[in-house]
Amino acid sequence: MQMPEPDQAVIGRRRELIQALQRIVAGEGVIYDEAALKAFECDGLTAYRQPPMIAVLPETTEEVSAVLRLCHEEGVKVVPRGAGTSLSGGALPLADGVLLGMGKFNRVLEIDYENRCAVVQPGVTNLGITHAVQDEGFYYAPDPSSQIACTIGGNVAENSGGVHCLKYGLTTNNILGLECVLITGEVIRIGGKHLDSEGYDMMGLLTGSEGLLGVVTEVTVRILKKPETARALLVGFQDLEKAGDCVAKVIAAGVIPAGMEMMDRPAIHAAEAFCQAGYPMDVEALLIVELDGPAAEVDHLIDVVRGISESCGAVSVRVSESEEERLSFWAGRKAAFPAVGRISPDYYCMDGTIPRHKLPHVLTRISELSEHYGLRVANVFHAGDGNLHPLILYDANQPNELERAEDFGSDILKLCVEVGGVLTGEHGVGVEKRDLMGEMFSKADLDQQQRVKCAFDPDGLLNPGKVFPTLHRCAELGRMHISRGQMPFPDLPRF
Amino acid sequence: MSGLLKPADAEQAREAIAWAVAEETPVEIRGRGSKASLGRPQQTDYQIDLSGLSGISLYEPDELVMSAGPGTPLAEIEAALAEHNQELAFEPADYGPLLGVAAEAGSIGGVFACNLAGPRRIKAGAARDHFLGVHGVSGRGEAFKSGGRVVKNVTGYDLCKLMTGSYGTLAAMTDLTFKVLPLPEKTRTVLALGLQDEAAVALMCEAAGSPHEVSGLAHLPGPVAARSGVSYVAGAGTSVTAIRVEGPGPSVEYRCDALKQMASGKGAVEELHSHNSAALWREIRDVTAFAADAVGSERPLWRLSVTPTNGAEAAKKIQDQAEGEAVFDWAGGLIWLSLAAADDAHADLVRGAVAAAGGHATLVRAADAVRAAVSVFQPQPAALAALSARVKDSFDPRRILNPGRMYPGV
Numbered sequence A: 001m002q003m004p005e006p007d008q009a010v011i012g013r014r015r016e017l018i019q020a021l022q023r024i025v026a027g028e029g030v031i032y033d034e035a036a037l038k039a040f041e042c043d044g045l046t047a048y049r050q051p052p053m054i055a056v057l058p059e060t061t062e063e064v065s066a067v068l069r070l071c072h073e074e075g076v077k078v079v080p081r082g083a084g085t086s087l088s089g090g091a092l093p094l095a096d097g098v099l100l101g102m103g104k105f106n107r108v109l110e111i112d113y114e115n116r117c118a119v120v121q122p123g124v125t126n127l128g129i130t131h132a133v134q135d136e137g138f139y140y141a142p143d144p145s146s147q148i149a150c151t152i153g154g155n156v157a158e159n160s161g162g163v164h165c166l167k168y169g170l171t172t173n174n175i176l177g178l179e180c181v182l183i184t185g186e187v188i189r190i191g192g193k194h195l196d197s198e199g200y201d202m203m204g205l206l207t208g209s210e211g212l213l214g215v216v217t218e219v220t221v222r223i224l225k226k227p228e229t230a231r232a233l234l235v236g237f238q239d240l241e242k243a244g245d246c247v248a249k250v251i252a253a254g255v256i257p258a259g260m261e262m263m264d265r266p267a268i269h270a271a272e273a274f275c276q277a278g279y280p281m282d283v284e285a286l287l288i289v290e291l292d293g294p295a296a297e298v299d300h301l302i303d304v305v306r307g308i309s310e311s312c313g314a315v316s317v318r319v320s321e322s323e324e325e326r327l328s329f330w331a332g333r334k335a336a337f338p339a340v341g342r343i344s345p346d347y348y349c350m351d352g353t354i355p356r357h358k359l360p361h362v363l364t365r366i367s368e369l370s371e372h373y374g375l376r377v378a379n380v381f382h383a384g385d386g387n388l389h390p391l392i393l394y395d396a397n398q399p400n401e402l403e404r405a406e407d408f409g410s411d412i413l414k415l416c417v418e419v420g421g422v423l424t425g426e427h428g429v430g431v432e433k434r435d436l437m438g439e440m441f442s443k444a445d446l447d448q449q450q451r452v453k454c455a456f457d458p459d460g461l462l463n464p465g466k467v468f469p470t471l472h473r474c475a476e477l478g479r480m481h482i483s484r485g486q487m488p489f490p491d492l493p494r495f
Numbered sequence B: 001m002s003g004l005l006k007p008a009d010a011e012q013a014r015e016a017i018a019w020a021v022a023e024e025t026p027v028e029i030r031g032r033g034s035k036a037s038l039g040r041p042q043q044t045d046y047q048i049d050l051s052g053l054s055g056i057s058l059y060e061p062d063e064l065v066m067s068a069g070p071g072t073p074l075a076e077i078e079a080a081l082a083e084h085n086q087e088l089a090f091e092p093a094d095y096g097p098l099l100g101v102a103a104e105a106g107s108i109g110g111v112f113a114c115n116l117a118g119p120r121r122i123k124a125g126a127a128r129d130h131f132l133g134v135h136g137v138s139g140r141g142e143a144f145k146s147g148g149r150v151v152k153n154v155t156g157y158d159l160c161k162l163m164t165g166s167y168g169t170l171a172a173m174t175d176l177t178f179k180v181l182p183l184p185e186k187t188r189t190v191l192a193l194g195l196q197d198e199a200a201v202a203l204m205c206e207a208a209g210s211p212h213e214v215s216g217l218a219h220l221p222g223p224v225a226a227r228s229g230v231s232y233v234a235g236a237g238t239s240v241t242a243i244r245v246e247g248p249g250p251s252v253e254y255r256c257d258a259l260k261q262m263a264s265g266k267g268a269v270e271e272l273h274s275h276n277s278a279a280l281w282r283e284i285r286d287v288t289a290f291a292a293d294a295v296g297s298e299r300p301l302w303r304l305s306v307t308p309t310n311g312a313e314a315a316k317k318i319q320d321q322a323e324g325e326a327v328f329d330w331a332g333g334l335i336w337l338s339l340a341a342a343d344d345a346h347a348d349l350v351r352g353a354v355a356a357a358g359g360h361a362t363l364v365r366a367a368d369a370v371r372a373a374v375s376v377f378q379p380q381p382a383a384l385a386a387l388s389a390r391v392k393d394s395f396d397p398r399r400i401l402n403p404g405r406m407y408p409g410v
Helices: A008-012 A014-024 A034-040 A061-074 A126-136 A152-158 A202-206 A240-252 A265-275 A295-311 A323-334 A336-343 A356-373 A401-418 A434-440 A443-456 A474-478 B010-023 B074-083 B108-113 B159-163 B197-208 B249-264 B274-286 B308-321 B347-357 B368-373 B382-395
Strands: A054-056 A077-081 A097-101 A108-112 A117-120 A175-181 A187-191 A215-222 A229-237 A259-264 A285-293 A316-319 A346-349 A377-382 A387-394 B003-005 B027-030 B046-049 B056-060 B065-068 B131-138 B143-147 B171-179 B186-193 B216-220 B240-247 B268-272 B301-306 B324-329 B334-339 B359-365
Touching: A008 A014, A014 A054, A014 A061, A034 A054, A061 A077, A061 A097, A061 A175, A061 A215, A108 A126, A117 A126, A126 A152, A152 A215, A175 A202, A187 A202, A187 B382, A202 B159, A202 B382, A229 A240, A229 A295, A229 A323, A240 A259, A240 A285, A240 A295, A240 A356, A259 A265, A259 A323, A265 A323, A265 A336, A265 A377, A285 A295, A285 A323, A295 A316, A295 B249, A323 A336, A336 A346, A336 A377, A336 A387, A346 A401, A356 A377, A356 A387, A356 A401, A387 A401, A401 A434, A434 A443, A443 A474, A443 B143, A443 B159, A443 B382, B010 B027, B010 B046, B010 B131, B010 B171, B056 B074, B065 B074, B074 B108, B108 B171, B131 B159, B143 B159, B143 B171, B186 B249, B186 B274, B197 B216, B197 B240, B197 B249, B197 B308, B197 B324, B216 B274, B240 B249, B240 B274, B249 B268, B268 B274, B301 B308, B301 B347, B308 B324, B308 B334, B308 B347, B347 B359
Parallel strands: A054 A097, A077 A097, B003 B046, B027 B046
Antiparallel strands: A108 A117, A117 A215, A175 A187, A175 A215, A229 A285, A229 A316, A259 A285, A259 A377, A346 A387, A377 A387, B056 B065, B065 B171, B131 B143, B131 B171, B186 B240, B186 B268, B216 B240, B216 B324, B301 B334, B301 B359, B324 B334
16 A cells, blocks of 8 residues: 655654644643654554654634644645544555644534534534434434444545444435535534525535545534334344345335344354354344334334245344344344454455345355455445445465455445445545555546545645645646637527 | 527537537536526526436336436426325425416426425425435536435435525436325324414424424414415414425324324314315415515515524514515424515624524525625635535536626635
8 A cells, every 4th residue: 555655854854843732732742752742653454554743632623723723834745533443444654754643622502402512522422422312312313333333524524324324324424414524624614403505515524535625623423312122033034145135125115123133144144253242153144124113103113024034035024122132133234244353364445336136146246256356255235325344354464365355445446436335434534445446547537536526725734645646736736728619519599 | 699508418418518518618507497596696697407318217116216317307306296196295396386487397407406395394205315316417517326216325426406596506307206205195184273483383383392203383373374375374363373294194194183282272273184285385385475576566575494493583583574475394403484585684683683593594585686795695604615615626627617606706
């Protein structure tokens, strides 16, 4: 993975920069000790590591603004970081860059139940929002698996999803307002407690922009009243195709479950060994379908889904009869990643999305690739929305295994694009999938995206080396190639 | 010289824009023209009419996805969806009659370019929340795409979001892919009669904060309710607050009962079944009470998006100083205001009230001269306005696509 060449002139000014930053952020908020910097050297994508030149942990929007203004004036790169749980290397530091840690922005500023929203700082964890509002029976809907640790600021940067986004949407559908600092230090506020912010949808653009456009310093999120009941079905199938068929039929019947997850045999076995969830061990595919709402609705839909499952050839159907049982169905799925971590020294988590009906084809190809590369793979799958998480098992201590795992992963993602899907459903491009962007986008597509980047950050100082495979200068991107010509289709009627 | 260019496909659309770029000639980008008077008046010599880029190119009901050309009539799309018991869940409003043109004349491109939504916005989101992928031609005359056909996708910037609500000022869309959803099995509407605006907003917020997944919350003050085509509403003789629930049969009945309980302490309660429900929510969606024919096109029409609990107060503040009528949707968060005719459409009054309430106001209908003189869209603070202008330049550096439609010079 090639990162931008460190600027030795900037590194040479490290001492001055530390002093300038200390004038903005007092005390221990500026970190430059080598041992301390090591704590920031990677995020959830641990294969890549690089300690930052300096880390700074501001506490106020004014401090963020001053830090960014300084970096802008001095031409210093900035890498924003929330909790550092990114699985795509979105918060990988730069040797000549300042790491801007947002962890101290950890306060819930306002809860407005009447307007069903909460105003929070970006360092509040995803689950922390739900904890702040659950006494009144409310919750924040998007629930990425890392929700105990990941922050809402990071969720905005990555447009995080979770198992319940089939019904409740992604981060982008669940936020109402943002305060954001541009690289120039300018503070902009977008939206508020009302719907549909005015003008261009900057909130939609910033969500999922992976820290390349601005630094979020405040988020207004929608909160929802917790459904009265939730129940789940655990459905086993003898082959993946039938399970895939069942998913399609549930949706075709007009049912949008709160969550619909699939696991293949290796994932089922790993999960069962890890946490004894009570999963059937003699099936090739397991579906977890969750329905929520009033009891009358849930009971009705459970029957509908049970009927569809049976007509699709399910060999086992269990319906949760208690909250405890429902949670036990989820326990294995939620622990799938650590469970796989126990059966293999290392694993590499992929994140493509495909049209649902391509699932059998894609899984067949993945098992062929698994043989080709000589690496095992376990699949967990947000079946409802086509988001696939193959976990490639490897051992980093074996020569070339990491490279083989990465090649295997690339082939899976190319396959996703080939069948009409995309490179990443919820983990982000980061550094991990950066060089695969050309599989999905033409040069013209990527150039237009980078021009938008130039509108925010003309010097390319915010999180460079992420998302885009090649960095172009804004002046070069702005150049127009004009060829004057004939009026097109001049035979058309005019007035 | 002036003219109309009507490309038949995406490549011709690209050629037409490339020609305009080379000539440095501003062009008006339009779909089927039903919302041409929405925004600041434009003065371009040429129009690029995208109605020729019409037709559904992909519809997979099991995958909940559809693709269509920008000029495809919305009516055609809704008919195709209805055949499979599906719909656009964001319930796009039909602005035709509001703007004094025919009903059902709009295109799918217009729906997304204007980020339309209906009463279900509070539960299902707006057009922005359902837009999955786009092909377009920028104001550089270059074709580009963004997004895809799957719901979960974070590959690259979400340029679909930028396209929605950009009124054709950034690019001409040539193909759109969007999410579709199953029609609800059953619908019921609870009506609470005789509530003052403040009390109605309080009830709507209480219902929105309940676990009953309410999918419509609107309030029609007495004189507005009296003009409804639904006899129960028109005959109420007072204000009507409507609460909608949708979903599987047993669930709808249960939630309808619970909401009736909630409303019963506050006034008389009625219940509408499917047919009347559909008619009432279509009226609310399209704001038929304030159609140009109904109130007179000289009356300016404002659309306010505000913090819901501040809605009633904002409307009152405006109506205290200008003769006007209001319709409340989105639990009070969306206010349609039809005001007495004025040269400035009461812009300062409206924007002052909105500033206090938190939100923004759009002047949806007014004479050309009025829309040229006052800001149609909410003026932005300097840093955000400058950023918007830079984003415009990143797509359209010569400012040839619908220039000035949203903001002067942009």
